[in-house]
Each structure stands twice: as structure tokens, then as C-alpha cells.
Amino acid sequence: MKVLLVEDDRELAAKVAAALSADGMIVDTVHDGDEAAFVGSTEDYDAAVLDLGLPGQDGVSVLRHWREQGRRLPVLVLTARGRWSDKLASFDAGADDFLTKPFLHEEVALRLRVLKRRALGHSSPILQAGPLSYDANADRFTLDGAPLNLTAQEKRILAYLIQRKDCVVSRNEISEHVYARDLDPDSNTLDVLIGRIRRKLGVPLIQTERGRGFCLTEVDAV
Template structure:
């Protein structure tokens, strides 16, 4: 899950980024409204954490800009402002959730996962593909009821495939959602990671669509 954190308090932004990174997310931070408005419309993020009090453009203006330019990623407003007028302005501009400071770091991660799940049309936090289950709230995989051990990269890739179950996902799309902007893994790296995931699963769930990418299914189909 790739998240944009928009927060002008550098220390707070770093704490949020560290907590979300520890939770398995890819995080990019920005502390200025104009740059945030640009990034949200040009980069492919799964969700955003947005402060309201920003230099350049305030958070509501940034959010309105995103929505007016077709940016539909889920947005969690995270701010010290708890007035009803601020909440109303945020939701009117297109916010999906609103959390006031102080807050628990774990709650930010949980809310982001819920927003992402709902944006993909999943009502339950448990995603299923044959014998494989993914608890999106806990970010945990089980295979036939047993905990599946994966590296951080493997987990991010498999989580994205689970969220897009039944869809062919290109290599470039996987890279955009599981790697930071300053990393550009080649297709061979992704093939190696997909191969490792397949071996750990021990069942045919991930199909290769030649020239197109990968597709996770319930199994029983040829790769």
C-alpha cells in the first residue's frame, strides 16, 4: 500500500511515516500544499493522509484540487482542528475520513487499510483466494489456516494481488503500488519475488499472463 502523507510539521510527518512503514506501507511525505496538489494528481497512491493547515495551499484546497482533477484515492484528514465547520468543509471537498490530533499511530494505519479496502469494494477485512486468506486489518496471511511467513516485499506484492483478485495486474502497476518513487525495480526482480511467493504458497494461485502481467485466482488453473 503506497501512501502520501501531507504534513508541514516535519517531526510529526516523520513519526507518521515511520509508523506506517513499520506497518508494511510505502510512504512518501510532503510538507507544502502546492506540491501535494501536484503529486496527488501525477503519482499513483493508494491513499493519502492530509493535514489542513499547510503552507502554499491549505488542506481543503488541496483536496478539492485532487477531486476536481479526477484523483479518487481515499483521503484521511488528520488535523488538530475539531470544529464542525472544518469537518464539514473537508467532507464537502471529498474527504473519506477525519481524525483529530492527538491520535494513536495504530489507528491511522487501521483507518487507511479500511479506506483502501472499501475503495476496492471489499466489505470484509478478510480477503480469500482458495486456501489463502488475507486479514487486511492485521496485514497477515494464512494458508490453510496456518500463518504464512513472507518478507516485507513479498507481503506487499501478494496483498496488492489479493486486493485485485481476478484482474490482470501489469508489472509496472505492481511497481507503482509497492515501491517508492525513487526505486525502479526491473521486471526480473519482480519475477524473482513472484517465484518466491509461489513456492511459499505451494499451490497454483498466481497466473502469468504473457505480455500483460499477473493474475491471482482461487486456483485450479494452469500458470
């Protein structure tokens, strides 16, 4: 899961980014509204955490800009402001959730996972593909009921695929959503990772669609 964190308090931003990274997320952090408006409109993210009180454009203006640009990523507003008028302005601009400071860093991670799951149309946090099961809230895979041992990068790739089960996703899509924006892995790196995931699964869940990308589908459908 790739997240854009917009927070002008650098100490708080570092703590939240560390907590989200420890939860297996890729986090890009910006500290002012003007950069946030640009980055959120030009890069692909699974979700965003957005502070309201920012230098440059304020958070509501940033969010309104994203929505006007057609960006539909789930947005969790994170702010010290607890007034109803601030909440109303945030939701009117297109916010999906609102969390008032102080807060538990773990709650930010949980809310982001729920927002992403709902945005993808999954009503349950448990996603299933044949013998493979993924608990989206806990970010945990099991295979035939037993824990599946994956590296952090393998887990991010497999989570992206199972959340889009039966859909072909391109190499670029996978790279954009599982790597930070300052990293640009080559095609061979992704092939190696997909190969390792396939060996750990031991069943033909991940199909290669030549010239298009990869598709995770039920074993019976192969």
C-alpha cells in the same frame, strides 16, 4: 499499500511515516500544499493522509484539486482543527475520513486499511483465494490456516494481488503501488519476487498473463 503523507510538521510527519512503515506500508512524505497537489495528481497511491494547515495551498484546496483532476484515492484528513466547519469543508471537498490531533499512530494505519478495503469494494477485512487468506486490517496472510512467512516486499505484492483477485494487473501497476516513488525496480526483480511467493504458496494461485501482467485467482479456476 502505498500512502502519500502530507504534513508540514516535520517531526510529526516523521513519526507517522515511521509508524506506517512499521505497519508494512510504503510512505512518500511531502510538507507543503503546492507539492502535495502536484504529487497527488501525478503519482498513483492507495490512500493519502492530508493535514489541513499547510504552507502554500491549504489541505481543503489540495483535496479539491485532486478530486477535480479525477483522483479517487481514499483520503484521511489529519488535523488539529476539531470544528464542525472544518470537518464539513473537508467532506465537501471529497475527504473519506477525518481524524483530530492528538491521535494514536496505530489508528491512522488501521483507518487507512479500512478506507482502502472499502474503496476496492470489499465489505469484509478477510479476503480469500482458495487456501490463501488475508486479514486486511491486521495485514496478515495464512495458508490453510497456518501463518505464511513472507518478507515485507513479498507481502505488499501478494496483498496487492489478492485485493484485485481475478483481475490482471500489469508490472507497472505493481511497481507503482509497492515501491516508493524514488525507486524504480527492474522487471527481473519483480519476477524474482513473484517466483519466491509462488514457491511459498505451493499452489498455482498466481498466473502470468503474457504481455499483460499477473493475476491471482482461485486454484479451481486454473
